[in-house]
Amino acid sequence: MSEHQEKGSISVQTENILPIIKKWLYSEHDIFLRELVSNAVDAITKLARLSDVGEYKGEVPEAKVSISINKPKKTITISDNGIGMTREEIKKYITQIAFSSAEEFIKKYKSGDEKSQIIGHFGLGFYSAYMVAEKVEIITRSYLENEQAVIWECEGNVDYVIKDGKREQTGTDIILHISKESEEYLDDFRIKQLVKKYCNFLPVVIEVNNTQANEKEALWVKQPSVLKDEDYLAFYEKLFPFQDKPLFWIHLNVDFPFHLQGILYFPKIRSDAELRKGEIKLFCRQVFVSDNISDIIPPFLTLLQGVIDSTDIPLNISRSYLQGDPRVKKISEHITRKIADKLTSMFKNEKDTYQKYWDDIHPFIKFGCMHDHDFYEKMKEAIIFRTTGGEYLTLDIYKEKYKSRIKDKVMYTSDARAQAAYVDLLKSQQIDVLLLDSLIDTHFIQFLEMNNKGTAFQRIDADIDEFLVNKDDKAKIIDPASNKTKDDTVKACFEEFLKTGELKDKLTVRLENLKSSTVSGMILLSEQTRRMQEMTSLMQGKVSDKKIDDHTLVVNTAHSLIGKIIDLSGKGEKEKAGRIVRQIYDLAMIQQRQFSGEELTAFISRSNELMNEIPV
The missing domain is CATH 3.30.230.80 (Ribosomal Protein S5; domain 2)
Structure with a gap:
């Protein structure tokens, strides 16, 4: 059985073409003015080019595009003093959709001079007029000698009329008979706005009702x-x-x-x-x-x-x-x-x-590095960081400066004011930290770690490094009466008063004899856990509520309050010792997050109680 095969050609109903163009050619109706003014400027540019090559012997007038609005007649006229068109050119370039006179002219009169370049190439711009007009007229006269002026008329369908005209000067008038739904364009101010938006820097004077509307200078x-x-x-x-x-x-x-x-x-x-x-x-x-x-x-x-x-x-x-x-x-x-x-x-x-x-x-540079590898490769040596000491250092210089003490760690703060106690602790040991306090830094830190093997960023509240701690054995001395070390006693006291309710499984108490005695306690948050929480909040489009889950309270045994807690506990004044313990915890926690109204009220009330106990 032989295969049944047929060949044919796709049929296009020409009467349906213009309605489709009117609806789908451009997404904004405003574009009609851009297209028609661009065509007018092209016509002026072509005439100047022909004059340059000696094909036009007449006087080239001062380049100008004029837009006239006639509200009573409901027309907008775009006029130019450019090359004009003959009857045959209108048939060729206007009645054949997508046949561009600009494309043909460029091939014939190609020039390296930027000022003589032609804007249009596609031959569709003229038909944007029908997005706002129910009828369009063209009145034109070619630059060629002995050519009759021509009038072309079309009401937005496939039928048109072409006849002799009486225009004396070389150039073209495009007359738009504005449709009822587009009468908003019959307004001087609106048209001037569109000229400013689309044609402000075209190198030709553009007038709207005899007033120049464009800057001209690009x-x-x-x-x-x-x-x-x-x-x-x-x-x-x-x-x-x-x-x-x-x-x-x-x-x-x-x-x-x-x-x-x-x-x-x-x-x-x-x-x-x-x-x-x-x-x-x-x-x-x-x-x-x-x-x-x-x-x-x-x-x-x-x-x-x-x-x-x-x-x-x-x-x-x-x-x-x-x-x-x-x-x-x-x-x-x-x-x-x-x-x-x-x-x-x-x-x-x-x-x-x-x-x-x-x-x-810096946000622009960081954003660029993360989105474009080539940009990062060019910029990586020029990425700098501001430190708490006011310096601007590259990553390599910062690491080299402190490598004997913090090795490959890069210490940073995301909020120098809120984390001031941590900043001061490091500053007391002559270590400045990087200021990474933009939202983009959360992503940029991980990006740098991936591209700099062996480098680890650590926020200053993630851990207490060894160089910040005094190594002595005083805290390890055992009390014969209780058979506990000093640290055991302090830790038991803090856990007794703090590890209750929701903190029971979330809080870890750790004792350190810090080299600085200015701070009584500090909250530590795991670097990786905190990052995960922050990234989750960003991905979900939420502002982090800074809710603290698992965390560690570092109690500074070098602080004088710790000795007072031991003394009060030894005297049986547990309630007073408990108030100081809770106060140390709150003073550490307030650097990490804002307190709720209830928490703040309790903190203020306890502060007042403690002040009342100070002997006058």
Whole structure:
């Protein structure tokens, strides 16, 4: 039995094409103005190019795009004094969807001059007019001599009318007859806003009802050598008004193997809540495309602010396509490399400036290192840490400085004020600790441990190291009457009053004769257990309630209160001894977490009782 096979071609109902384009071509109706103004600027650029190569002998007028709003007639007219079109060109480029005159012109008149580059390539931008218009008219006159002006009209279906016109000057008028549902665009202020948003930096004057609406000057296309700090700061203020001045910036200017220009600013980051505050505006040939490019560049770059302009990122293209585009990947890698080069150069050649900025830029650098291995490899020697002594040290220098005492441990605090007693204890032994008090540090510590074998970070309340303890045997002397050592007596007293209720299985009492006698007790939390709890809270999107589960109370037998507890216990005044024991525990615990109202009331009441017992 022979196989039944048929061949055919897919049928497209042409009358359904424009409704589909109107609905799906762009996600925002505002885009129509960007597309039509871009086309107008292209027409002006083409005429200038033809004049440069000698194909147009006439006078090139001052470049200008005019937008006129007529509320009574419900029309918006976009006019240019550019190249214009002939009747045949309208048939070729307007009536054939996705046939781009820009693409053909570029092939014929290719130029290395950036100022003469053409914006559009896809031939779809004109049809964005039908997202807001029920009818569109084109009145145009070509630059070619003896060519008749032409009028083209279409009401958003497949039928159109083309006839002779009376326009005298070279150029084109696009007249939009605005639909009822889009009458919001018949407003000067709204149109000026859209010009500011999408076309503010196009190199042509754009007027709205005879008033210039765009800046025209795009700072990023200029050479860095001709710009001053004041220029960069003024431009930043235009882009991001009412924000603090940036710390510094990077000017991007690449022509090969891709085209990329831009300025990236490093903003001040006041808190972890601002880690995703940045905004990089994406442009294509000075036309605004998007202010959310998180799908195009690495996530950590979105912490920055500024502009990126690349002709290798076309306007009419899906973001999913951009993510897989090899050109976009190369652009992303180049930006990452340039940022790393700038930071490492500053670290080597401007150390004081780098250290001054570190507190603001370290979240960005840490975020970048964790998300991009190449960035980490370039930056690892320039990662510094502020210490409790006010120094800024690399990890290697810190380890070398204290290796004889803490070996490969890296001591840090996540809250220098709350953990002040621990900081002071180490300071008394001439050891400074690193300040790692940002939310991102919880992740960054583990990242560094994975990439630096043999290095272990330890928060200062995780354990008491040997170098902080006096090694003597006084505490081991046995009391003949009770057959217990001094430590046994103290430990039994603390356990009797504290290891009750919910603390029975959560608290461990440990005695140490510390070299500092300023602190009576300290709470220790297992480094790994605490990290797990913190990571769980972050993953669940919760703010840690700092609830303390298993923990150790280190009782400092060098403190004078410990002797008083022994004396009171020996005299049978257990209630007074118990009050001091609970007070030592609370003084240690209050450095770890906030007390509840009930706990705070009990602590204050006991403090008052103890003060009343002080002889006057």
